[in-house]
Amino acid sequence: MIIQPTSLAALTWAGAASGTTAQSWRIGTVLSARPLGVNPQGLLVLQVGALAVETELPGSHLPAQFQVRVLSLGPQPQLEMLPQPADATFQRVLRERLPQQNGYAPLLATLGTLAQRPVLRQLPPELRTALALLEQSLRTPAEITRGEGLREAINRSGLFFESRLASPHGNLAALAEDDWKGALLRLAALLDRRAPAPVPANRSDAAPPMLQRGMQAQPRVPLPLAPADDGVGPLLDRLHGEVKAALARVEVAQLDASASPLPAWMIEIPLQGEDGRDVLQLQLEFGVDPTDGSHGWTLGFALDLPALGPLQGELQLREPRLTVRLWAEQMETAQRLERQFGPLRQRLAACGVLLDQLSCQVGLPQPPGRHSAVLLQATA
Template sequence: MIIQPTSLAALTWAGAASGASAESWRVGAVLAARTLGFSEQMKLVLQIGALTVEAEPPGTQLPSQFQVRVLSLGAEPKLEILGTAPVDQAVSRALRERLPQQNGYAPLLATLGALAQRPLLRQLPAPLRAALALLEHSIRTPTEITHGLGLREAMKRSGLFLESQLAQPQTDLEMLGEDDWKAALLRLANTLDRSSPPPHPNDQETAPPLIQRGLVAQPRAPMPEPLQPGDVESLLLRLHGEVHAALARLEVAQLEAHNAGAWMIEIPLQGEGGQDILQLQLTPNADDPEHPTAWTFGFAIDLPRLGPVQGELQLRGLRLSVRLWVQRAESVERIERRFTELSQQLTANGLILDQLTCQTGLPQPPSTRSAVLLKATA
């Protein structure tokens, strides 16, 4: 496969050719390369040797690290992607890199909320304001996911499928760049990286991937403590780390989906007075030969009014079983009052409802793994 850089993000080609980088960028040279993300124009950003370049997406997902051979130079050099490591080996290496960096979306959403409440946010550089606005635009509303097509679109734009959609020739790149959660995170991370290097992770405890932990209803994180009037720099520094941690969490979920046979999806939602996180798990039931289209659909969310709620929907052909778990007893009564309406809606859509229950208390996650995968000690 050939990639052809369209521009140099850090240096112009003329300047690079006359400097020290010209030694390595000679025809036939083999260079180390790694993917950095996407630019504002949805160009693929790569670090090749000592240079950072932009290129059109190659039509397939690249590993985090690989090698290229220089085929030709000039204003737009041509590079050949060499054979990469076996997929499993590349996935394992990428997981090792990202697991110590990951964190949930809740701290990031709390910091975004705190920034939005500061009037001096309007005085931030225009590219940063635009990146923040794009990220806020990519957060779904409850109304958007209350019907099937809206929920499906929210899942597609959750960031988990960004690269696969970029590989499709009919994809509207401009629309994808505006609606996709990961694309918005990458743009904000790229904007913040221009002013300072990415922060190093400080947490010594490494949580396992989402797919190994099972569904967990995640509460909102508290907003950062009030700062001195006009002090936005501390929030931006905090935001910088949380954006990269959220990206690492999302990329771990993408890597885990490679072999897990299931999808773990997290969708940020605009709620009352803040943002909530809807966690979804989709698992095809390949062990059911009588119903080859059988699925198990799980979800978890922590809502201020209802508290933690978890559910499991099992679909076998047209037969559906629904089980709900709620932590608060008073919330069970509120949900059960809607059972008749829910049953009628499911029947009207041609489904046969075999079970519909709601009980107090949350189920234990099926995983027996520790909540901490690695704890470093001095």
């Protein structure tokens, strides 16, 4: 964020430069900061130590009080926004969920096997209904290729389940039918009545949250073999563990998004694909360019389809300009995508979008590192 002092703050800064308050602005000093409000020009006014500075409104809500560390001085001092003290409950829940989580692909494979078992019709009606609702919450390719359909798929991905429930029109029964997490919770509760949940293995190598790992295309998992005795019990036991792992996956993503200093979400959408189920991974992030103060959205996606192999993409929108980068593991897939570039350019031009770049490379990119810790840049 670029921070420019108000006229009053400029006088204060002049005093600081001459030595009046210079002691409090040494490199490495930690200062308290708090938002004071918005001025008539629409700029956010912050008090940082003894100074009042103004900046463009950030893309995320700032806490009532926070701390910054002085990284550099000079014409453009840099301030590092320090993370808020971690809540003990937050850390405890995150430590519990990380070893339990797993991707959706194993769960989707087990659902596929169960759907093919005639003995499934002998299950209690409420359990059959819960399984049907979970399958109903899967999106289709036709739905997510429309803007409104993709928006709905994101809203119903489970990441926003509690916020939707807390809305004036929130309804638990309805959300249990159309929300991925709601359907998982309903099925998990019924499976808990049937038998205790399997105890997850004690793992010391739990992977970090998805938002910290970057995009990862997830292939389908082969359907598990049905028991020779035609019983459904072992499959239900397997399903129970995978439902719990999927719930942990959603909750870790929710916790990670709430702790991010910028608006950023890692969203996974289970899809009913051709002859099987797939997982579409999306990363949606709002960012500010520290060089010119411009801001916009970045949408990343990862998908592994049997016919195309692993794919990744990144769309950066700085309205009205758009940059599109695609990656495909297979040469043939990259060539198929490039053949669609002409129609895509025409459609974007018709929408008034200026396309700065449209490319497709062979090979998948390396996952990027975590967000930079430098969030505040002050201009004196």
